[in-house]
Every structure is written in C-alpha cells, then in structure tokens.
Amino acid sequence: xxxxxxxxxxxxxxxxxxxxxxxxxxxxxxxxxxxxxxxxxxxxxxxxxxxxxxxxxxxxxxxxxxxxxxxxxxxxxxxxxxxxxxxxxxxxxxxxxxxxxxxxxxxxxxxxxxxxxxxxxxxxxxxxxxxxxxxxxxxxxxxxxxxxxxxxxxxxxxxxxxxxxxxxxxxxxxxxxxxxxxxxxxxxxxxxxxxxxxxxxxxxxxxxxxxxxx
Amino acid sequence: xxxxxxxxxxxxxxxxxxxxxxxxxxxxxxxxxxxxxxxxxxxxxxxxxxxxxxxxxxxxxxxxxxxxxxxxxxxxxxxxxxxxxxxxxxxxxxxxxxxxxxxxxxxxxxxxxxxxxxxxxxxxxxxxxxxxxxxxx
Numbered sequence: 367x368x369x370x371x372x373x374x375x376x377x378x379x380x381x382x383x384x385x386x387x388x389x390x391x392x393x394x395x396x397x398x399x400x401x402x403x404x405x406x407x408x409x410x411x412x413x414x415x416x417x418x419x420x421x422x423x424x425x426x427x428x429x430x431x432x433x434x435x436x437x438x439x440x441x442x443x444x445x446x447x448x449x450x451x452x453x454x455x456x457x458x459x460x461x462x463x464x465x466x467x468x469x470x471x472x473x474x475x476x477x478x479x480x481x482x483x484x485x486x487x488x489x490x491x492x493x494x495x496x497x498x499x500x501x502x503x504x505x506x507x508x509x510x511x512x513x514x515x516x517x518x519x520x521x522x523x524x525x526x527x528x529x530x531x532x533x534x535x536x537x538x539x540x541x542x543x544x545x546x547x548x549x550x551x552x553x554x555x556x557x558x559x560x561x562x563x564x565x566x567x568x569x570x571x572x573x574x575x576x577x578x579x580x
Numbered sequence: 581x582x583x584x585x586x587x588x589x590x591x592x593x594x595x596x597x598x599x600x601x602x603x604x605x606x607x608x609x610x611x612x613x614x615x616x617x618x619x620x621x622x623x624x625x626x627x628x629x630x631x632x633x634x635x636x637x638x639x640x641x642x643x644x645x646x647x648x649x650x651x652x653x654x655x656x657x658x659x660x661x662x663x664x665x666x667x668x669x670x671x672x673x674x675x676x677x678x679x680x681x682x683x684x685x686x687x688x689x690x691x692x693x694x695x696x697x698x699x700x701x702x703x704x705x706x707x708x709x710x711x712x713x714x715x716x717x
Contacts, residue, residue, distance in 0.1 A: 487660040547606050555598055
C-alpha cells in the first residue's frame, strides 16, 4: 500500500467505531495539506485556530479538533517506526555490498599484478577457517543474487553489478531518510497544533468567564 | 507543564515559528545520528565486535611493525587473504586515513549543527520564553 493509502485506510477504520465524539466528521483532507513525493500527507498548519474551527459546519469543538489531530499524530508515529526499521535495514545492507566490492577489487588487482594463486582462509564453520587457493587468472567470481541463487561473473561484470546495487541502495536509503525527516516534521506540527488548540480553548473559556461575571 | 500566570506567553505561533521548531527537531535527530556514527569509529561500544575501529587498526599496525617479516593474513569481506607485511601495512594506513577523514567530516557536521541549533534556540526562546523547551532530556 502506498503511504497515503495506509493513512486513509486507518482513518476509515476509525470511523467504523461507534463513538460519541464524531471524529469521523473531520476528514483527513481538512486537517492535512498536500503530500510529499511519496504520498505522505502533510499536517495542516493552523494560522488561525478560531477561523479553522469555524470553517466546519457546525463549528468544530476543541475536543473534536484535538481528537482529530491526536489521531493523525498516532498514525504518523506508527509510520515513523516503520520507516526507522526500513532505514536500519538499508544501513546494514550498504556495508555488506561495500565489503563485496572491496573483495572483488582485491582479486582483480591480484590478477592484474600477474599473481595466479591467492591463498585465502575462508569461513568453513562458525569458528573454523579453512585454507584455499584461489586462481585469479580465471577472472571469475560467483555472486549470491538472493533466493539461494548464485551466478558466475567476470570481475568487471561483478563490479558493475555490485556498484549498481550500491547506487540503488544508497538512493533508497536517501529516500527513506527524507521520508523520515518529513514524517517527524508532521509529528511535531501535529503536537504543536494540539497544544495551541488546547491553550486557545482555555483562553476562550477564561475570557467568557470574565465577560460573564462583568 | 502548567505555567504560572506571569510565566504565560501569549505570542502566537506563526508558520515561520513552526518551521523553525521543525528545523530544530530535524537538526536534533541528525545530531544524534552523527554522534552515533562517530562513536562507532572512536569509542568502545557494548557490542564485543564493535571495538574502537581506529584503535583496532592502530593495534594491528603496531603488531605488524613488531612482526618478523612473515606473511600475514588480511581480512577482506568474510575471508582472509595471505599478504606480505608491506601490503598489510599499506592497507592499514589507507584504512586509517579513510576513517580519520570520515571522523573529521562528522566532527565538522556536529559543530555546524550545534551552531545552527544555538541560533534557533535564541530565536525561539526569545519569542516563546518558558512556553517552549528545546533541551535534550
């Protein structure tokens, strides 16, 4: 599901609840404005709370508004978690790819230096390494492609594949990081909106009390 | 947090204020990341395998120097390759340089972030006083 579908689905699920507070009356569109490149909605910044509350028919109560923004806040928080996990996966993937690139480059160097046999110790089991002689003159290396599939490549082909994998991984990482920053901004904006609505309400009640007692 | 009457601040939150608050939050998140990455290079962490990387390389270089010219094992990726002492020393030096460069860049970034945060704090505290809290817990 795209991210905007996720948020919309969650809002729809909420309106299925039988609540006394008709939170469902406040649509996602009215409390958000636009979305980022990947479809994550942006929290609407409220320039004037009074105006905003009165833009609804009937005028929205503070409780209603706070409820709507709290919901939005929770959804963003949940999405933030997802993004953090995704990001951690990419963070792990990149060094792995880089290790493979280093290894293939090393073998290529050895071949170009004319050395035909490279002696290596490889990981036979957890704590045991076994000696092996690698013939670099062949110029062949095998790469795991995932799904238990391994394919043969020349050094140059391998480097090409690995570097393109690296580029994609870096791009994905950058996108996830941007989404994460964006989501966090929406979280902060929602929190600030909630505080402001609450304060506005308090001030309003205080003033009406003062006006009432005059 | 309930403020006393005289501590209350009536300054309205404008869009630019919101943007500054958001920027501060983003800088803070990045600051923590930068420090985490720098620590990985410098500091002994709780995970056994993550010892100070630079120190590790340093130890390795020292061992190499004290060595007796035998062939040494160089660990690349998951496997170990036999290498001459010279090759290994060269490798270590290149690694040290690379990681030190990364560390320097991270320090620079950290400094930049702290500077911008200080500027934002001045603006936001100036405008909102006690109604806002920009300190790290």
